[in-house]
Amino acid sequence: MQIRIGRIFAGAAAALLMLSGMALAEQAEGTIKQVSKENMTLTLDNGKSYKLNAEMDVDALSAGMEVVIAYDVTSGENVITDMQVVE
Numbered sequence: 001m002q003i004r005i006g007r008i009f010a011g012a013a014a015a016l017l018m019l020s021g022m023a024l025a026e027q028a029e030g031t032i033k034q035v036s037k038e039n040m041t042l043t044l045d046n047g048k049s050y051k052l053n054a055e056m057d058v059d060a061l062s063a064g065m066e067v068v069i070a071y072d073v074t075s076g077e078n079v080i081t082d083m084q085v086v087e
Helices: 002-024
Strands: 026-036 041-044 049-051 066-074 077-085
Touching: none
Parallel strands: 049 077
Antiparallel strands: 026 041, 026 066, 041 049, 066 077
16 A cells, blocks of 8 residues: 555655646747857847857847747757747
């Protein structure tokens, strides 16, 4: 009986961790105002800067593009986890 309760508790704890991780993600949308290849950042028309991850094609981004981004705040930086260009 104790083993079964332990497994249930472990499963519930894992689910809670997954849900709390999802709650950290935020979303923003707007027009790209500036792209910095040197700093791997982009700035939206809302004035906020977002850090691009290494897998993103910086050359494909340019000022004037409309985007929707998902990001996490990590060490005080808005780090993009997903981005879609609005056409």
